Amino acid sequence: MGDLPSIQQLECFIIYGRVQNFTxxxxxxxxxxxxxxAQMKNLESVLGVTLIQRSKRGSHLTEGGRSSLRASRTGWMACTRSSTTCSRPMPRSPLSSMSASCGRSATYR
Structure with a gap:
């Protein structure tokens, strides 16, 4: 499996998508x-797609960037919901388990 984007990279990308301005x-x-x-350049490298078109006059999302932003927001919301659910007390049961997916499969330890 290739590298996965970091949480900080995704968070920065989502912020950029909302404000459309690096500063x-x-x-x-x-x-x-x-x-x-640097976070955005690294994210583009990990994903293998140009997300943001940069010029002397500013920057804007590419078509790939718009598509990736939609997927990133969806994944971010799913992970946020999962985190909120995991922070609630769960009933004790030897059969209780939880599985969450945010885009590509990953195991975090």
């Missing part, structure tokens, strides 16, 4: 603009 997105993510830009 404002970096500020919202509470990191420097250069660190934010």
């Amino acid at each position: 404002r997105a970096a500020k919202e993510a509470n990191i420097t603009q250069s660190a934010f830009s």
Whole structure:
């Protein structure tokens, strides 16, 4: 299996998708603009697609970026719901189990 995007990369990408500006997105993510830009470049490398078209006049999402943003938001919401569900007390049962999927299969330890 190839590399998976980090949670921070996905969070930064979702922020960028909402504000469409590197400076404002970096500020919202509470990191420097250069660190934010590096996160986006690394995410593009992991996914193998150009997400953001950059120019001297600014930046905007590519078609692949818009598609990836929709998938990222859906996955982010699913993971958020899963996290909320996991934080609630569960009834004790020897048969209780939980499975969550956010895009590609992954095991986090």
